[in-house]
Amino acid sequence: MATKLPKTDVVIVGVGWGGGIIASELTKGGLSVVGLERGKERKTEDYYMVHDELRYALRYEMFQDLSRETITFRGNEKIKALPMRSYGSFLLGDGLGGSGVHWNGQTFRFLPYDFEIKSKTIERYGKSKIPDGMTIQDWGITYDKLEPYFNKFEKMTGISGDENPLGGKRSEKYPTPPMKTTPGMKMFSDSCKGLNYHPYHMPSANLSEQYTNPDGIARAACQYCGYCERFGCEYGAKADPVVTVIPVAKNTGKFELRTHSNVRRILHKGGKATGVLYIDTTTGEEYEQPADIVVMTSYVFNNTRLLLMSNIGKPYDPKTGTGVIGRNYAYQVLKGAGVGFFEDKEFNIFAGAGSLGMCIDDFNGDNFDHKDLKFIHGANISYSQTGARPIQNNTVPPGTPTWGKDYKAATVKYANRHINVGAQGSCMPFRHHFLDLDPTYKDEFGDPLMRITFDFEDQDRELVKFMGAKCGDILKQMGADKVVSNTELAPYEITTYQSTHNTGGVVMGSSPDTSAVNNYLQMWDTENLFVIGASAFAHNSGYNPTGTMGALSYRAAEGIHKYHKNPGSLV
Amino acid sequence: MANETEEQDLKDHREPDHSRRNFLKNSGYAVGGLIVGGVVGSLLRSPNKSTTNNNNGNTTEKxxxxxxxNFNQALMHFTQEQFLIMEAATERIFPxxxxxPGAKELGVAYFIDHQLAGEWxxxxxxxxxGPFFKGETTQGYQGRLKRREIFDIGLQEMQNYSNKKFQKKFKDLTPEQQDTVLKAFETDEVKLTTISASGFFKTIFGSTMEGAYADPLYGGNGNMGGWKLKNFPGNQMSYTKIIEQDKFEKMQPVSLREHLPHS
Structure with missing residues (x-):
């Protein structure tokens, strides 16, 4: 029997960016918050030995232990989903700060087009532009309405950047100037200017200079050490929840953080959430934590899975296209890319930062004419210098043997003589891409695993063909001696790393028929339950998701305050 | 099982190749006055420490x-026979x-042995x-065997194939013959029932690269020789001074060992 604990105002499930922002905003506003985090506590001092590529990048030190819980995957409904037994396509965060610790810090705002994608696509190209089965929808909010929350997130994290010439309108400049410009970035920038594109510095959560945020949190400048993605930052220069919002919440005295606390069910009665059931993973004991408001802030998969396991919201049914929980799962389309080899030039690419780069949005969103193209949306195209670490840095020209003397010689020769330009392609939702509970495979507690049904579509293949060619053009203009572009997209597979930008499952919108949450991320049918994360994205844009996810978190925090004062639907 | 040759092979291994080390030592130069940034750096590396540390691993020089x-060079998992196959195979992959240096001098086979002994x-x-089903390639590895078991089977199969094709053990083959065997695994020309030959080759290849380039604390990348090949500076605290510069910067690499005080 679960031990029932004293009631709190708010309980949050998962303490990463979403949970951290909610905890800090609500506790500052006087609410008592209990934060349940299934992983361990984290602190900057953990990273004395962080410059260890094997441990962190290849043995997945920071990530969820898959022996306890994983996901299952199939390309379509005709085949049996099987468990992701080891890591590949994406990396699931774990522990305090969640994925907000091991990220690169590339912090974009989705485009105005994204939030009204369906209306704007029809407006410009007509209904027939949207292919059969593509379930894009407006998000129930506009960019302008979300702008103040983007601003808030950027100030809290101290984003370093200069204005995107083709982005949505900004009310304020970035809080800190752009990161330093490396020779490769300058070459990319010059090349893009030569092609009449609009390059700008990749907005970065790795601080360009020391910065004190509005909460009074001071952080040091980035040292360009080259260990961001898959690593924690030993300087606290990279914004993460542990060095920003969590200490702010703790300082209020209103935040109680419980690590090793794995939530298994959202409890509810009569259309209201009453609390959560969780297990203390150090003792195996079960607890019930009652609360007036429940906020789900775990990753995409667990937000969706917990709702389905708790029988909250109508599960999505791909046969009828009805139901909402598990709907519009999307990802990122990344294979449109190019690499340039330089015979006589060596770059200091061992140095870098997660969000050190230049990029363009000339082929993102609807910034270019799609009339004669067989896809919608697009990609942010960038050169980023994130730190070329030696185990994984083995880019060689095609035709090089795959091992042995010549392979070794080529990897050594080109280790510092190549530049990658890549397109971060958007990913549109389709009726037959969804999340549901796996009928066969279980986690360590015997609960069903999340099942992903997903594959790439013609839309994605066309996008990759287009973007790969653009990346190649830029590299040629950069003066590479040999340029190799990838314009092919094979079926989606789970074994090679692509991106930890999984989205959807608990999407937002303006109608309960096609969305699970409203534009405050409040559940339509359980009004004291908020579900925060990229799970709310109705599609995925051609950008990293964290900036938009952070903005939505701030908006949700405001909504929760409103709800606490005046219960009921916020829209 | 170790016969005389195997014992000799193992003994040879313990003798460091001084000429190679001397050839390789300090081909780059250290960056003077590299600023150690941040709280962590200043706590961990006192200035006098970093001077001596520049020679870390190059003790032959002094x-x-x-x-x-090197007490680390002993076996936690492999038998001697397995080790010698592994050492010969990794040297062909990374000669x-x-x-x-190649895999043998870098200690790659020890690295793989130590990795197999633990969590990996x-x-x-x-x-x-379970349950275990044969999946689509897009779904990744779905076998029930653990890496240790896969290596045990795979190395035995390499030995069997060598004996069958060349009537010799893998380690006694000519380099060209060893390549033929590896190629046969890489392309699935070897038909195995329990494991995938090409999957096994991929695993050996991947762990060879790891052993060549992981921090030397894991037993490979001996003397940071892997890093020196690629002019990778290892574990530096800050590149603020060089991040914008056009000229390629060669530095003496630094390993994680320097992040702990050693009396």
Whole structure:
């Protein structure tokens, strides 16, 4: 029997960016918050030995232990989903700060087009532009309405950047100037200017200079050490929840953080959430934590899975296209890319930062004419210098043997003589891409695993063909001696790393028929339950998701305050 | 099982290749006055420490007579026979050449042995629950065997194939013959029932690269020789001074060992 604990105002499930922002905003506003985090506590001092590529990048030190819980995957409904037994396509965060610790810090705002994608696509190209089965929808909010929350997130994290010439309108400049410009970035920038594109510095959560945020949190400048993605930052220069919002919440005295606390069910009665059931993973004991408001802030998969396991919201049914929980799962389309080899030039690419780069949005969103193209949306195209670490840095020209003397010689020769330009392609939702509970495979507690049904579509293949060619053009203009572009997209597979930008499952919108949450991320049918994360994205844009996810978190925090004062639907 | 040759092979291995080390030592130069940034750096590296640390691993240079015995070079998992196959195979995948050391000198086979002895060898943090089905390639590895078991089977199969094709053990084949065997595994020309030959080759290849380039704390990348090949500076605290510069910066690499005080 679960031990029932004293009631709190708010309980949050998962303490990463979403949970951290909610905890800090609500506790500052006087609410008592209990934060349940299934992983361990984290602190900057953990990273004395962080410059260890094997441990962190290849043995997945920071990530969820898959022996306890994983996901299952199939390309379509005709085949049996099987468990992701080891890591590949994406990396699931774990522990305090969640994925907000091991990220690169590339912090974009989705485009105005994204939030009204369906209306704007029809407006410009007509209904027939949207292919059969593509379930894009407006998000129930506009960019302008979300702008103040983007601003808030950027100030809290101290984003370093200069204005995107083709982005949505900004009310304020970035809080800190752009990161330093490396020779490769300058070459990319010059090349893009030569092609009449609009390059700008990749907005970065790795601080360009020391910065004190509005909460009074001071952080040091980035040292360009080259260990961001898959690593924690030993300087606290990279914004993460542990060095920003969590200490702010703790300082209020209103935040109680419980690590090793794995939530298994959202409890509810009569259309209201009453609390959560969780297990203390150090003792195996079960607890019930009652609360007036429940906020789900775990990753995409667990937000969706917990709702389905708790029988909250109508599960999505791909046969009828009805139901909402598990709907519009999307990802990122990344294979449109190019690499340039330089015979006589060596770059200091061992140095870098997660969000050190230049990029363009000339082929993102609807910034270019799609009339004669067989896809919608697009990609942010960038050169980023994130730190070329030696185990994984083995880019060689095609035709090089795959091992042995010549392979070794080529990897050594080109280790510092190549530049990658890549397109971060958007990913549109389709009726037959969804999340549901796996009928066969279980986690360590015997609960069903999340099942992903997903594959790439013609839309994605066309996008990759287009973007790969653009990346190649830029590299040629950069003066590479040999340029190799990838314009092919094979079926989606789970074994090679692509991106930890999984989205959807608990999407937002303006109608309960096609969305699970409203534009405050409040559940339509359980009004004291908020579900925060990229799970709310109705599609995925051609950008990293964290900036938009952070903005939505701030908006949700405001909504929760409103709800606490005046219960009921916020829209 | 170790016969005389195997014992000799193992003994050879314990003798460091001084000429190679001397050839390789300090081909780059240290960056003077590299700023150690941040709280962590200043706590961990006192200035006088970093001076001596620049010679870390290159002890032959200073005091060859007192060269420390590398107690790490012993086996936790492999049998001697397995080790010698592994050492020969990794050397073909990553051979010594004009650029610098190969897998044998870097200690790659020891690295793989040590990795197999621990969590990685036992797939400790991977989902190994049944039921097991043969999946699509897009779904990844779906076998029930753990890496240790795969290596045990794979190395035995390499030995069997060598004996069948060339009537010799893998380690006694000519380099060209060893390549033929590896190629046969890489392309699935070898038909195996229990494991995938090409999957096994990929695993050996991947762990060879790891052993060549991981921090030397894991037993490979001996003397940071892997890093020196690629002019990778290892574990530096800050590149603020060089991040914008056009000229390529060669530095003496630094390993994680320097992040702990050693009396």
């Amino acid at each position: 005091a060859p007579a007192n060269e420390a015995v 010594a050449d004009d650029n610098g 060898g036992l797939n400790g943090r991977e989902y190994m629950q």
